[in-house]
Amino acid sequence: MTHRSRLAGFIIDCETEDLDAAADFWSAALGSAQRDKERGKYVVLDAQRGLHVEVQKVEHQSRVHLDIETDDIEAEVARLEALGARQIRKVRSWVVMEAPTGHRFCVIPAETDDFNAEATAWQA
Amino acid sequence: MTHRSRLAGFIIDCETEDLDAAADFWSAALGSAQRDKERGKYVVLDAQRGLHVEVQKVEHQSRVHLDIETDDIEAEVARLEALGARQIRKVRSWVVMEAPTGHRFCVIPAETDDFNAEATAWQA
Numbered sequence: 001m002t003h004r005s006r007l008a009g010f011i012i013d014c015e016t017e018d019l020d021a022a023a024d025f026w027s028a029a030l031g032s033a034q035r036d037k038e039r040g041k042y043v044v045l046d047a048q049r050g051l052h053v054e055v056q057k058v059e060h061q062s063r064v065h066l067d068i069e070t071d072d073i074e075a076e077v078a079r080l081e082a083l084g085a086r087q088i089r090k091v092r093s094w095v096v097m098e099a100p101t102g103h104r105f106c107v108i109p110a111e112t113d114d115f116n117a118e119a120t121a122w123q124a
Numbered sequence: 125m126t127h128r129s130r131l132a133g134f135i136i137d138c139e140t141e142d143l144d145a146a147a148d149f150w151s152a153a154l155g156s157a158q159r160d161k162e163r164g165k166y167v168v169l170d171a172q173r174g175l176h177v178e179v180q181k182v183e184h185q186s187r188v189h190l191d192i193e194t195d196d197i198e199a200e201v202a203r204l205e206a207l208g209a210r211q212i213r214k215v216r217s218w219v220v221m222e223a224p225t226g227h228r229f230c231v232i233p234a235e236t237d238d239f240n241a242e243a244t245a246w247q248a
Contacts, residue, residue, distance in 0.1 A: 007154050007172045010134060010188065014225040022225045028207050029192065029223070030131050031244030048131045049173040062226040064134065064188040068153065083152050099153070101138040101146045102186040120155030 003072035004119035005079075008108060009052030010066050019043065019057040026055050050112060065103070069110040069119075076107050079122055127196035128243035129203075132232060133176030135189050143167065143181040150179050174236060189227070193234040193243070200231050203246055 014022040023043035027034050032045035032053060042056040052067060070076035077087060077095050084100035094108040110119070138146040147167035151158050156169035156177060166180040176191060194200035201211060201219050208224035218232040234243070 005155065007156075007177075010190075012225070012227065014227075016225060025207055025209070025224050029204055029209070029229075030190075031129065031246075032131075049175065051173065051175070053131075064190060064227060066134075066136075066154075066188060080153055083149055085149070085153070100149050101136070101140060103136065103138075103188060105153075122155075 001072075001075065001124040002121050003070060003075040003079075003124070004110070004116070004121050005068050005070040005076045005107075006115070006119040007051075008067040008069035008110075008112065009047075009054070010064050011106075012053075012055045013058040013060070013063050013065060014055060015058055015060060015062045019055070022057075023055040050114065052112070063104070066105045067108050068105060069108050069112065069115065071110050071115070071119075073107055073109065075122070075124060080107065125199065125248040126245050127194060127199040127203075127248070128234070128240070128245050129192050129194035129200045129231075130239070130243040131175075132191040132193035132234075132236065133171075133178070135191060135230075136177075136179045137182040137184070137187050137189060138179060139182055139184060139186045143179070146181075147179040174238070176236070187228070190229045191232050192229060193232050193236065193239065195234050195239070195243075197231055197233065199246070199248060204231065 036044040088096040160168040
């Protein structure tokens with residue numbers, strides 16, 4: 001079986017009571033218009049080179065986390081576990097993982113237009 | 125006066141004694157070959173959509189930080205300060221800043237090929 005994955009983008013997690021102000025800063029800092037939002041939860045910024053970039057309100061410490069998109073969540077989580085990552089929890093359609101370097105990241109369903117052409121194919 | 129800036133990429137800062145293992149993980153996780161390295165300091169990964177992606181050994185807590193590239197460091201730092209960021213320190217050719225959301229990021233000299241065509245132009 002073959003599945004595919006690649007970097008989808010990154011999420012700017014903000015421990016803040018003022019998501020609008022956080023999104024305003026990052027939108028202006030990166031020169032990316034605000035495209036889509038769910039009030040009080042997240043603001044999606046216009047893509048930088050096809051990346052998904054999002055400012056999100058969180059309860060934990062502020063950080064940047066990477067998203068890896070895939071056409072097979074289960075196979076990709078298993079691949080990343082074999083590399084040394086561990087599964088933290090499932091959240092709706094995605095899985096939160098922790099790298100051996102301590103970084104949290106998410107494995108999410110592939111959504112980008114050119115995913116099939118550009119993602120890496122992994123043989124199980 | 126006009127200057128330009130844009131997202132250059134991100135650095136995966138790793139608080140580790142084993143940079144090679146950290147780079148091996150992220151290289152495999154993202155499907156990006158290791159392109160360039162300075163032993164014990166950093167490993168540059170093959171570009172994802174033209175982004176600069178690098179795994180770096182650090183002494184502070186592991187995190188991901190964004191790099192903003194510009195053709196005028198001083199003007200870009202001033203622009204970001206006006207948005208609410210603060211300057212932490214200068215390091216050789218770049219400046220470490222902290223966003224109002226608490227995220228550290230760097231302002232670096234523009235190096236990418238399509239910088240002039242793709243970066244945002246800011247009027248002072």
